[in-house]
Amino acid sequence: MARLGVIDLGSNSVRLVVYETKREDAAKPFRTLVDEKKMAGLAAYVTDGALSNAGIARAVAVLGDLLKLADNLNCARVDIFATAVLRNCANSEAATAAIEAAIDHKVRVLSAREEAHLGFVGASIGAPLAAGTLIDVGGGSTELTALAADGDHAGISIPFGCVLAYANYVRCVIPTPAECRTIADAFRKELQALPNLEGYRSERLYGIGGSVRALAKMVAAVWGDDTRPKSISRKDMEGLADLLQGDVSVFAHRAVKAAPDRVHSLVPGMIIVRTLAEELGAAEVIPCKYGIREGYLVTHML
Incomplete structure (x- = not known):
């Protein structure tokens, strides 16, 4: 069994969930070990359609804390994905690159269709x-x-x-x-x-x-x-x-x-x-x- 971390960079909160994997043929092939949420309020840092430098710094600080926690929990892998706050801002590519450089970690910005489909996959787990x-x-x-x-x-x-x-x-x-x-x-x-x-x-x-x-x-x-x-x-x-x-x-x-x-x-x-x-x-x-x-x-x- 491996410990895997998922960090969800949202417009309001940033959340780390650490999962322990189970058998691949199980109806629910994981169990949740840790669920840590930090309120970042990144939507409030969007000015004239762009995520401000202060917003980028806020994202970096929160993500850095959660990555340290994931490391302390011995996660074999940690993925970070972002939704509307980075997808829709006018400086999406530049802001994402700045965050990635500061935390030395890839951030996957989900398209609207990806976000909707992954929500469906998750909602369907179990039944x-x-x-x-x-x-x-x-x-x-x-x-x-x-x-x-x-x-x-x-x-x-x-x-x-x-x-x-x-x-x-x-x-x-x-x-x-x-x-x-x-x-x-x-x-x-x-x-x-x-x-x-x-x-x-x-x-x-x-x-x-x-x-x-x-x-x-x-x-x-x-x-x-x-x-x-x-x-x-x-x-x-x-x-x-x-x-x-x-x-x-x-x-x-x-x-x-x-x-x-x-x-x-x-x-x-x-x-x-x-x-x-x-x-x-x-x-x-x-x-x-x-x-x-x-x-x-x-x-x-x-």
């Missing part, structure tokens, strides 16, 4: 997904993947994520009702501009990524349940929206309990998920246990 649409609400982008009985097909990336929404539309920490409407309207406009949105309509959405996990934790915290829900209904999301508008203090205290590291991005992420459900005609969102990091592991490292 195949039925027909529907897979959503991944990240800090800098939102991915949609159409699922059929024979696997994933069309995939699109929308340059609108929870951290970017927070940075662009929210003045304080918890959005006001007016700011919530502005986020929803802006995201809905992005969706309605897509030429092929109809291909992603489904009664069932599968969700991966931190925003969906945080939303599930928030549903559990508000309804007083110790376990995360297996499904998040439209009614659940409407209830959270009503609580936010009716008693922001109670909402904020529950958010701190449910997702303390995502208090600022929780509501923008919730709005994006709810808008997706409305526009795609979905009755529920089913959170998946695994996602893009596990998809990368089984596709590129095992």
Whole structure:
């Protein structure tokens, strides 16, 4: 058995997950040993479309710390991949090269299609997904993947994520009702501009990524349940929206309990998920246990 590390360089957080491999014929050919997350907030360092020198320095510092941790854990191999924050910035090649030179390690910038497919591979670990649409609400982008009985097909990336929404539309920490409407309207406009949105309509959405996990934790915290829900209904999301508008203090205290590291991005992420459900005609969102990091592991490292 080998220890393999995967570092996910995202727009909001940077995460190292260390896996121990198991038999190749196992339904889940790995077990998770360490899951270490650092909040970097790199989306806030994008100025005029480019990742600033301060943002590059921040990425270098966080990646350096995680690489040291992986080395201390005796990882035989560590791969780093980046998503929207490096893919979409105007200086993508230069910023990636600067980060690689500083940490002396390759950084693989995933295309939007690669990101969507790896998310599907990870979400499918343990049990195949039925027909529907897979959503991944990240800090800098939102991915949609159409699922059929024979696997994933069309995939699109929308340059609108929870951290970017927070940075662009929210003045304080918890959005006001007016700011919530502005986020929803802006995201809905992005969706309605897509030429092929109809291909992603489904009664069932599968969700991966931190925003969906945080939303599930928030549903559990508000309804007083110790376990995360297996499904998040439209009614659940409407209830959270009503609580936010009716008693922001109670909402904020529950958010701190449910997702303390995502208090600022929780509501923008919730709005994006709810808008997706409305526009795609979905009755529920089913959170998946695994996602893009596990998809990368089984596709590129095992």
